[in-house]
Amino acid sequence: xxxxxxxxxxxxxxxxxxxxxxxxxxxxxxxxxxxxxxxxxxxxxxxxxxxxxxxxxxxxxxxxxxxxxxxxxxxxxxxxxxxxxxxxxxxxxxxxxxxxxxxxxxxxxxxxxxxxxxxxxxxxxxxxxxxxxxxxxxxxxxxxxxxxxxxxxxxxxxxxxxxxxxxxxxxxxxxxxxxxxxxxxxxxxxxxxxxxxxxxxxxxxxxxxxxxxxxxxxxxxxxxxxxxxxxxxxxxxxxxxxxxxxxxxxxxxxxxxxxxxxxxxxxxxxxxxxxxxxxxxxxxxxx
Amino acid sequence: xxxxxxxxxxxxxxxxxxxxxxxxxxxxxxxxxxxxxxxxxxxxxxxxxxxxxxxxxxxxxxxxxxxxxxxxxxxxxxxxxxxxxxxxxxxxxxxxxxxxxxxxxxxxxxxxxxxxxxxxxxxxxxxxxxxxxxxxxxxxxxxxxxxxxxxxxxxxxxxxxxxxxxxxxxxxxxxxxxxxxxxxxxxxxxxxxxxxxxxxxxxxxxxxxxxxxxxxxxxxxxxxxxxxxxxxxxxxxxxxxxxxxxxxxxxxxxxxxxxxxxxxxxxxxxxxxxxxxxxxxxxxxxxxxxxxxxxxxxxxxxxxxxxxxxxxxxxxxxx
Numbered sequence: 001x002x003x004x005x006x007x008x009x010x011x012x013x014x015x016x017x018x019x020x021x022x023x024x025x026x027x028x029x030x031x032x033x034x035x036x037x038x039x040x041x042x043x044x045x046x047x048x049x050x051x052x053x054x055x056x057x058x059x060x061x062x063x064x065x066x067x068x069x070x071x072x073x074x075x076x077x078x079x080x081x082x083x084x085x086x087x088x089x090x091x092x093x094x095x096x097x098x099x100x101x102x103x104x105x106x107x108x109x110x111x112x113x114x115x116x117x118x119x120x121x122x123x124x125x126x127x128x129x130x131x132x133x134x135x136x137x138x139x140x141x142x143x144x145x146x147x148x149x150x151x152x153x154x155x156x157x158x159x160x161x162x163x164x165x166x167x168x169x170x171x172x173x174x175x176x177x178x179x180x181x182x183x184x185x186x187x188x189x190x191x192x193x194x195x196x197x198x199x200x201x202x203x204x205x206x207x208x209x210x211x212x213x214x215x216x217x218x219x220x221x222x223x224x225x226x227x228x229x230x231x232x233x234x235x236x237x238x239x240x241x242x243x244x245x246x247x248x249x250x251x252x253x254x255x256x257x258x259x260x261x262x263x264x265x266x267x268x269x270x271x272x273x274x275x276x277x278x279x280x281x282x283x284x285x286x287x
Numbered sequence: 288x289x290x291x292x293x294x295x296x297x298x299x300x301x302x303x304x305x306x307x308x309x310x311x312x313x314x315x316x317x318x319x320x321x322x323x324x325x326x327x328x329x330x331x332x333x334x335x336x337x338x339x340x341x342x343x344x345x346x347x348x349x350x351x352x353x354x355x356x357x358x359x360x361x362x363x364x365x366x367x368x369x370x371x372x373x374x375x376x377x378x379x380x381x382x383x384x385x386x387x388x389x390x391x392x393x394x395x396x397x398x399x400x401x402x403x404x405x406x407x408x409x410x411x412x413x414x415x416x417x418x419x420x421x422x423x424x425x426x427x428x429x430x431x432x433x434x435x436x437x438x439x440x441x442x443x444x445x446x447x448x449x450x451x452x453x454x455x456x457x458x459x460x461x462x463x464x465x466x467x468x469x470x471x472x473x474x475x476x477x478x479x480x481x482x483x484x485x486x487x488x489x490x491x492x493x494x495x496x497x498x499x500x501x502x503x504x505x506x507x508x509x510x511x512x513x514x515x516x517x518x519x520x521x522x523x524x525x526x527x528x529x530x531x532x533x534x535x536x537x538x539x540x541x542x543x544x545x546x547x548x549x550x551x552x553x554x555x556x557x558x559x560x561x562x563x564x565x566x567x568x569x570x571x572x573x574x575x576x577x578x579x580x581x582x583x584x585x586x587x588x589x590x591x592x593x594x595x596x597x598x599x600x601x602x603x604x605x606x
Binding site: 119120122123124125126127128129130131132134135136137138139211215218219222223225235238239242245246249252256259260263264267268271 | 315437
């Protein structure tokens, strides 16, 4: 038996205790694999137009039909997660990463730092996410870096709050006091004493924020402030193909089902981890 | 003690509002390049640019402009639209009325529906009604508003033809005219909003039904419905209040997407137009209004929770 057998057994038990988490992770992994291997899977180019084959229903050659420009909808659906996944993943890593550090710092320092941070967070949280993003997009344009940055700023405060609440109780415990008494600074204390205890909370936060950021990024693309037109993107595809919904419903339903599978997967994973580790996920459910 | 809590919460809410308006203002100031030149285009004469700069007070420092804006805003003057040249408050007011109508329907329908379904799912935990309701609400919160709206249009406007797919009325349409076309946008928002509240209500009902005082009430021989409605539900509603408040505030964002899909003449449609036209005063007003809605909803939820739960009335003795 190898040394990591207990870890493997623990993982197995975790999955068995919550089959929905397994389903969730499989859905997310499937979306990630399809996005990565889209060039191998797609039967056609996602941006190659063909005026002669425009607006066709599903057929042997085009399983989901074609859009107004004659592009193969299936190929575009397979490629369609790339933009949203890349942007959402970057923004989620940034939001959860920065949020975790600031949340721990607030719980560790307390006092005026904690108080001032809370007030600023309240203010950022009070502006509805999509409104904040629209303001930023108006000012700085709809480039990918701008959207990543804006989504990070918008979702960071909620992460800080949740992490701060989780770390708050741990900072008061004896072993943290002992570490501080030994003269250890914020960094070693956070990495060795606090981090292992809030890992579960951070994992749930990650899956949950990711699902909301995917929602937000797709909504922006749908409204015309995200992916630029030739890019195959689910949100953009729904807005493009909606007008011919009566003729080729599969061209609208395809991207909707793909997008929903990704977000359902992320939500199931978040639920599963939260349930397995006894975290009250919904109570911390700030949008 | 109760008065002090109310005053403290209200004070925090006002501070949050002030900071939020400062944030929105700062974000809009980050506009690269000269605003006047951008608005007028490259071919504008220097005198026209100078005149617009003077009208927008761009020659003053940013902090001064913020204070000017704030001072005027407190008197109900949010400046003039750069496009229609009307007072922002007057312009937005016409659209706001329509959004208020939509929101009223969504809030009433959404809360009723989600509380009822949440209680059913919670009471019949792990049986088929629960699986159905929980599954549907998971899907409801996992699909963006634009997909819910698109699917509703596909079924009820295209296939069945019961409702129009887009609204053709302008912002000044009468309530009667709007009432004929409001149902699909209202349904889309209700579905997404209800999904979250159902989940919260279900969890909360399960928690309360498992508590000792409910068991005690049962042992005393009280009927199931009496235990549920008189003993369990009042407590189960408490944690749900906050989620409802957050969801009402979230409506402000959801409304932007849904209104644009149905071309419903509300504040969301106005906002998207302001984004396209770079109509900053209108944009600023709507963003601050969104923040105000959030703050007020949360404040009301906090105060209601304080009022309903005696333990929260004194901060020192909080459970």
